[in-house]
């Protein structure tokens with residue numbers, strides 16, 4: 158008989174694990190979290206209490222002893238390949254938090270080995286499930302703003318206070334693979350690809366504004382899409398106060414789509430019919446829900462064989478864009494993404 162629930166281990170009981178757990182509770186009733194794993198025993202124990210699952214210190218031991226069909230890997234970027242390989246050897250399905258890897262060759266190994274192991278892999282990119290982005294894509298297709306002429310993505314990220322004696326792993330290039338572009342920037346690059354198609358080439362400049370952080374905390378890039386449209390990606394990570402700015406602005410020959418940031422999170426459409434702007438949707442709630450919706454999609458993929466909203470290979474696009482930006486910083490030239 159077909160399984161109706163997916164027994165899952167949550168691995169890495171840090172920041173994003175809370176968002177995944179909240180999402181599972183609200184939107185992914187077919188996921189049954191049976192185990193949690195963290196090398197930090199206290200983190201594992203406390204998260205196990207929250208979740209009502211068994212705590213493990215070792216992923217291998219969890220997969221050997223636990224009742225687990227699938228694993229949600231939420232580890233520092235330099236642990237992604239290791240974690241995926243451990244799961245593949247144990248024939249467990251995998252959700253892997255973004256970025257898929259820190260470089261393209263590792264990402265390709267992670268993708269290929271899932272196929273060889275005969276397990277299902279999803280790269281968690283919750284922006285795929287942001288309803289405002291999905292709706293904006295539909296409006297563009299309907300011609301609501303005419304022909305797209307340019308677009309911009311603005312990622313202004315307030316950084317939480319950190320302990321300078323115990324810096325976050327994200328601040329280390331060896332553990333993170335880069336700064337804001339390869340990391341949170343993925344949530345802005347994915348929607349740009351969803352709305353405008355594949356990115357062909359980029360030219361970028363980056364800056365380091367936070368001395369403790371080895372990767373870039375500022376990135377400015379021009380993206381040329383395969384369609385010929387030129388857009389921009391601006392990313393700023395700051396410990397200071399940040400004023401309001403929209404997430405995305407798509408400009409067409411007849412109007413604009415603006416996806417606002419923050420609690421309002423409105424999708425606004427400006428065109429001849431709506432010169433003052435139409436509030437198409439307020440998508441803040443859907444953004445918050447996106448973690449649960451993505452995990453529900455993973456459960457359907459494993460249990461029912463329903464295709465994911467985006468296959469894991471699609472995540473190569475964000476990684477390749479960030480890496481092409483880094484190449485461009487070195488060469489001072491336009492760099493191809495693919």
Ligand SMILES: NC(=O)c1ccc[n+]([C@@H]2O[C@H](COP(=O)([O-])OP(=O)(O)OC[C@H]3O[C@@H](n4cnc5c(N)ncnc54)[C@H](O)[C@@H]3O)[C@@H](O)[C@H]2O)c1
Pocket residue numbers: 168169170171172173174194195196197200214216230231232233234236254255256281282283326340
């Ligand atoms: N989608 C999003 O919005 C989003 C947001 C934040 C983080 N992330 C991603 O989630 C992943 C984790 O990030 P985070 O912010 O939660 O990090 P974090 O540092 O808060 O948590 C990572 C946890 O992994 C544990 N860990 C490290 N090595 C381990 C091992 N070998 N076995 C078991 N546990 C181990 C650490 O002890 C830590 O508790 C990264 O890929 C990151 O990019 C995604």
